Amino acid sequence: MSSAELPVDEVRDPGALFLAEIREQPAALARLVERIADFEHVAATMRERRATTVRMVGHGSSDNAASYGVYAFGLLPGWTAFRDSISLSVYYGARPDLSRSTVLALSQSGRTPDVVQYVERARATGAYTVAVTNDPGSELANAAEAVLPLSAGPERAVAATKTYVNQVAALGLLAACAAGGGAVFAEELSAAGALMSELVPDLEARIMSVAAPFAFAGRMFVIGRGVEFATAREIALKLLETCRVAAEPLTATDLAHGPVAALDPLFPVWAIAAEDETLPTLVDAAGRARAAGATLIASGSAATRVGGAHFVLPTPGTRLSLLGPLLSVVPGQLFAWALARTKGLDPDEPRGLSKVTLAR
């Protein structure tokens, strides 16, 4: 049943949609993997046109997923990918030569106005433009030369969950196809989905007791490094939009370049620790936060390696460490659900937000 068909007097448990979509993520991931042929086709076109500079655009969760794309393309085909400035072309009219660029335009609805405009301008200046969206019939899909369907299915909660996970998976899968390893990556995606199916109920059973002590927290830093910086951004956004916590994402290193001075025992820090080369940096930053008196939550595949954490939410390791972010975002999503419930907020419909953001 789509949200348009909901009876007006439906009695809905606050957060029921948000939770249902978190639970649905493994199935959404499986639907994406089935579309591998689309990804192989787009990747082949990127190679043929030598359009190997990857410009990603999007807002909110879509922009957070783009932070992951930087690593997926940098590590698999070895291409340069970055989050491009939308305002440079849309507002200021800059027209760089984009003939060697692929644009990946990320929008759940395919209706974000300045993302559509960016794509129109980029296509006119020679870029290979690809819409990555849940709606292959959207304005964005029509504006772009190619479409990669996110296949997350209708998302009814305002705060994105399964769309974000599928955006991360889509960027990883496209990068893997570009590097000639699409099939293997797809298998690993399926394996990560299976791990997620076990992780969600385990976390659901204990997350309320972890969230409860944060009922009056007004602010938080969420730190990550490398591939997990995207996760830090996404968890911070969930906390902002569903729990009204002023949560700011920072790289582990940037924490020491100023923000650490703001910490005190009423300013908790969430650290996402991956079992990869960035771990010492993350552990060091978490130690600085603890030394400043901050309450520390540790999550991620190396959560137990973060010394002195007050709450530990480990996530399973994946064979490819690049797939860690698919799992490490889940504790943040469920924590946001639980904290919103604890605070009497409705994470399905945060005040002042609507599912499709048409703001310029």
Add this chain to the structure above:
Amino acid sequence: MSSAELPVDEVRDPGALFLAEIREQPAALARLVERIADFEHVAATMRERRATTVRMVGHGSSDNAASYGVYAFGLLPGWTAFRDSISLSVYYGARPDLSRSTVLALSQSGRTPDVVQYVERARATGAYTVAVTNDPGSELANAAEAVLPLSAGPERAVAATKTYVNQVAALGLLAACAAGGGAVFAEELSAAGALMSELVPDLEARIMSVAAPFAFAGRMFVIGRGVEFATAREIALKLLETCRVAAEPLTATDLAHGPVAALDPLFPVWAIAAEDETLPTLVDAAGRARAAGATLIASGSAATRVGGAHFVLPTPGTRLSLLGPLLSVVPGQLFAWALARTKGLDPDEPRGLSKVTLAR
């Protein structure tokens, strides 16, 4: 007298160093302009080598200045500039072909470890590497092929002010030289410096009364768009490090994609409004914040165009709108100084920070 020579028992007014360096900014800017020949030389090398993909790296204020560089290079020579991932190469060992890239490595001290490592790796893979630093004898300067001296002079307050302004000016001047307009841009920089000389005492006279009502504010959003996003990031960082306010920078558009849900009357918003093509977007976002009950501070060259702002801190218009950020950061610097004083904090020496950050 360098800080090393300060007598231990020196009686220093808290914030005296920070304020002195804000006041010194016009003089620091003048010193930078005198080095135009260095900028012309580096720009000529970039053109000769066709190293027109500009990768900027830095942490904290340096990374904020890099946000400005995206626009300076995008609008003047029409080149693609972006804030590159440090961890991709330093931690994960990615080695993309950088033969057509210029690296601009921004570090006040020239001693930031992962920035030095990034430069070493980039130079080995073909990039034209340029250190932009206050210390031409630093490790970073030695690692890079060329050095652009920031000429800000010794910065004694831990929180950067004149270094940030000179980093912004340096990126603008280099971009202008690359576009063949260095001399004109240098004149406009001097004109902006003259405007700043008048702005600082005017703002100093009234900033305490603006800051006082925020003594108990625990969090804030700072919004900007386009060239002023760098300013939003820098003002937020000053508030975090000197005032212990959880201040988060957002583009005007991203505010609507989630974070607006967190706003209430105890969550103020600072809006930086430029008299350029992004103004309607900024005004729209400020309206959303006001509708959510947020107290609104407006600054920038179009501050008076932000309807319903509770505090208005206009900055003079510049002939080149690209130079607006040199002036629009000043109200934020002085507000941070005044708020820190109001709260009994010492903005010269924020707790937990040191002038040179060696954190990885």
